[in-house]
Amino acid sequence: MYELQLNHNTPVDANMKSIRFILICLVLFFIIFPLFMMTKYSISDRESIVTGGEYPEPFFPFKPNLEMFEALSIRKDFVGAGLTSLWVGLLAVAFSLFLGAPTAFALARFRIPGVAVLLFFLLSVRLFPDISAVIPVAELLLSRPFSLLPPVVLVGLAHTLLALPYTVYIAKGVFESIPKDLEEQAHVLGAGKARTFLKILVPLALPGLGAAAIYTFFLSWNEFIFAYFLTFQGTQTTLPVYLLRILSWSPQKNFISAISLVICIPVIIFTFLVQRYMREGLTAGAVK
Amino acid sequence: MPSSIKPFYLLHKLKSNLFTIGFFIPAFLYLVSFFVIILVFLLKFSFSEGIPFLQLLSADDFKAALWRTFWFMGVGTPLQLVVGLLLALLIQQSFKGVGVVRSFFMIPIAIPALVTAIIIDLVFSYPFGPINDLLLGRHGFFPQIVSVPINWSGSEPLSLGLAILGKTWRDMPISMLILLAGLQTIEREQYEAARTMGAKSWQEFKYLTLPLLTPAILTILILRSIENWKEFVFPFILAPAYPLLGVLIERLYHVEQNPALAASVALCLVALIGITTLVFTLITKMVRKYLVRV
Numbered sequence: 237m238y239e240l241q242l243n244h245n246t247p248v249d250a251n252m253k254s255i256r257f258i259l260i261c262l263v264l265f266f267i268i269f270p271l272f273m274m275t276k277y278s279i280s281d282r283e284s285i286v287t288g289g290e291y292p293e294p295f296f297p298f299k300p301n302l303e304m305f306e307a308l309s310i311r312k313d314f315v316g317a318g319l320t321s322l323w324v325g326l327l328a329v330a331f332s333l334f335l336g337a338p339t340a341f342a343l344a345r346f347r348i349p350g351v352a353v354l355l356f357f358l359l360s361v362r363l364f365p366d367i368s369a370v371i372p373v374a375e376l377l378l379s380r381p382f383s384l385l386p387p388v389v390l391v392g393l394a395h396t397l398l399a400l401p402y403t404v405y406i407a408k409g410v411f412e413s414i415p416k417d418l419e420e421q422a423h424v425l426g427a428g429k430a431r432t433f434l435k436i437l438v439p440l441a442l443p444g445l446g447a448a449a450i451y452t453f454f455l456s457w458n459e460f461i462f463a464y465f466l467t468f469q470g471t472q473t474t475l476p477v478y479l480l481r482i483l484s485w486s487p488q489k490n491f492i493s494a495i496s497l498v499i500c501i502p503v504i505i506f507t508f509l510v511q512r513y514m515r516e517g518l519t520a521g522a523v524k
Numbered sequence: 525m526p527s528s529i530k531p532f533y534l535l536h537k538l539k540s541n542l543f544t545i546g547f548f549i550p551a552f553l554y555l556v557s558f559f560v561i562i563l564v565f566l567l568k569f570s571f572s573e574g575i576p577f578l579q580l581l582s583a584d585d586f587k588a589a590l591w592r593t594f595w596f597m598g599v600g601t602p603l604q605l606v607v608g609l610l611l612a613l614l615i616q617q618s619f620k621g622v623g624v625v626r627s628f629f630m631i632p633i634a635i636p637a638l639v640t641a642i643i644i645d646l647v648f649s650y651p652f653g654p655i656n657d658l659l660l661g662r663h664g665f666f667p668q669i670v671s672v673p674i675n676w677s678g679s680e681p682l683s684l685g686l687a688i689l690g691k692t693w694r695d696m697p698i699s700m701l702i703l704l705a706g707l708q709t710i711e712r713e714q715y716e717a718a719r720t721m722g723a724k725s726w727q728e729f730k731y732l733t734l735p736l737l738t739p740a741i742l743t744i745l746i747l748r749s750i751e752n753w754k755e756f757v758f759p760f761i762l763a764p765a766y767p768l769l770g771v772l773i774e775r776l777y778h779v780e781q782n783p784a785l786a787a788s789v790a791l792c793l794v795a796l797i798g799i800t801t802l803v804f805t806l807i808t809k810m811v812r813k814y815l816v817r818v
Contacts, residue, residue, distance in 0.1 A: 252725055260614050260625060267631055270643045270693070273654070277646060287652050292662035335551040342547035358552065361559040365754030365797060367770040368790035372565035373558070375783060397558055400551060458636035460757055468778060476638045483761075489646050496639040507634045508627070 274500075277493035278304055285489040304494035313471075314495065317478035320388060321457055324474055327392030328456040329449045332403040335396070337445060340407030341437065345416075359401045366398075366461045373397070374465040387472050394462040399452040406451070410444030411437065454503055475499050566794070569787035580788045589772040589789075592684065596759070596768055597752040600688045604748045605741065607692055608699020615700075616707050633697040637690075641761035644690050648676040683763035690758040695751065699744050706740025707733070738811060746804040753797050769793050 276297060277285060284297035308314045339358070343351060361369070376382065377390045414437060422436050438445075460476040467473040473481070479495050580586050615626050632640070648655050651673040661668025677683045710733065718728050734741075756770035767775060769789060776786035 256614055259610070263611060263614065264625070264628055266693070267628060267696075270640065270647070271631070271635070273647055274639070274643050289652050292657035293652070293654050335554055338546075339548040339551035342544050346544045346547075348544065348548075354548070354552065357556050357559070361555050361562070364559075364562055365770075365790075365793055367754055367756045367773050368566065368793050369558075369562050371773065371777060371783065371786050371790050372562040374777075375565065376561060397555070400555060404551060458638075460636070460638050465774075465777075476636055479638060479642070483642065489649075492642060493646065496642055500635055500639055503634050503636070504631070507630070 271500075274493050274496055277489045278497045280490045280493075282488070282490075304490050305498075307491070308494055308498065314478065316471075317473055317475045318498070320472055321474040321476075323388045324391045324395060324463070325453040325456040327388065328395035328399055329452045331392060331396035332399045332452045333445060333449060336400050336403035336448070337407050337438075337441070340404045341411050343404070344408050344411035345419075358404055361397060362401050370394075370461050370465045373462065374468075377466060387467050387470060390466050391463050391474060392456075394466060395452070395456040395459055398459065398462070399455050402455075403448045403452055406448040407441070407445060410441045410448075413444075414440050450506060454506065457499075457503065566787050566791040569784045570791045572784055580785065580792065585767075585772065586789065586792075589767050589769050590792075592680075592766060593753060593755075593768040593770075596684060596688060596755065597749055600691060600752045601745060601748045603688065604692050604695060604699050604752075605744050607696055608703050608744060609737075609741075611696055611700040612703035612707055616704065629700060630697045632694050635694065637694055637757040638761065640694050641687075641690050641758050644686055645677075645761060648686060650675045650677070677762065677765070680763075680766045683766060684759070684768075687755070687758040687762045687768075690762060691752070691755055695748070699748065702744055702747075703737065703740050706737050710736045735815070738815065742804065742808045742811065746801060746808075749800050749804065750797050753800060754793060769796075 276295075279300040279302065280297035281299040281301055281303075283299075284294055287293055342348065343354070348354065373394055377393065382390060418436055418440070458476065459474075460480075463474040464477050464480065467477055475495075476499065479492070479499065482492060482495060611629055615622055615629065647653060650656060653673075655676075656673040657663060658666050659669045660671070660673060674682065676686055714732060714736075715728060718732055723731070754770055755768065756774070759766075759768040759771050760774065764771065769792070773786050773789045773793070776782050776789060
């Protein structure tokens, strides 16, 4: 994402300014309201959420507390789900980069006849809607020989499938932006193609590849459909699916909100960090 | 080239390019294998014995789900366009703090869809939830609109409405970004020219901004329609009693243990998306012709 150039000097009436201000406030309220409610519920005491109709739900809980989070931290199934999500995400990143970076490199650097056809095939799997593709994928991965693999690997494979096209796309752009002279210099100094790749290109491509890795990780962290189908039977599962399972027991509002909040926090933190990081990374590249 | 030499030539080309090929073969094989597996499976199961596909066309469940999904798309797509346009217009011009506002506008897409759906479920809970409290007039500052709490998930239009609400909320940033990019392409000079001719803001919008935004608008209509056809998470959580096509697929696969029927519906979905894309592409072509003529 690059800095958008905004129209700086278009004349705007005072009336329009106030309308715009009011609308922005309304939209911000609309956006923040659900997140506020989730956070509020997660720190609520029982009286604030189980009203029995005697009084309206308070805007702020009567006795806010962190009981729910304490309870979660000692639940084995919750911590297990968190670790599973973590491992699945890391696996997805590893597979995507190992498969995708070389592919992107080849696409960026070598003259391949029929590049367009290749690109089409690489992206073609994403033409299927998730909910349609999951049926064949689940049938395949849940039967022998794949069913012998641990569920973490199965879900990781599925997430790699989802993230790979985008990873290749980003990595291709990254490699295209690295000047060829560097490689030529390396050749002159006697390095073979593999060495050039590992010792020169990969370090330079790291920021862009890092962005692809982060995107893949959060795609995997938030992903629900494939994780749900692939871990339908069995105890080990990812956080979103765990959340769904808890939901089917009609839990208290504060419990379910606490889990939801924990799922969200890494994503929100990273979104803000990544925005800043990407802006810095790109300007540094421009100066070079 | 003499035919006796051709195979050697190709082999030589292959050997010297082994490195290149080795580089992209893994990802290529991985993705293409899955593509083939998915396609073959969906086709095979839809046309296996008993031809579940034909069963499908007469099943009431299926027709109901199809109709509901069509409505979901028909209401959701324009709504998502309008909301995206509103957001894009609000942050189009530079003002103090526009960067911060833009960051906030991007938040919905960072929240997992499942979490958003659950929050909506909690907020609209029946019989005692914040929205019902509000509508029953339990809070002093808001008048009473209903006398009994509303059962949101018990009513088809309401529960689907909530699903649309959730989907729209979550995908606002996407429409906003596309429209914002479209707005950037309109040169400032056009606005200045319009002003010198005495155009007011709403006239500028109607005769200048909207027509020039048509490509972006059409893009959004296509993308959103596709997204709405295949929506699963929001209807799954908020309207399970009134399944859309995606929810139906899950139900057939897990609850009714019928992978063949699930695959048929899945194939149907793919076909519907293909048809929609085709229709919109044709509409885009027609609109382009019309614009050029004018």
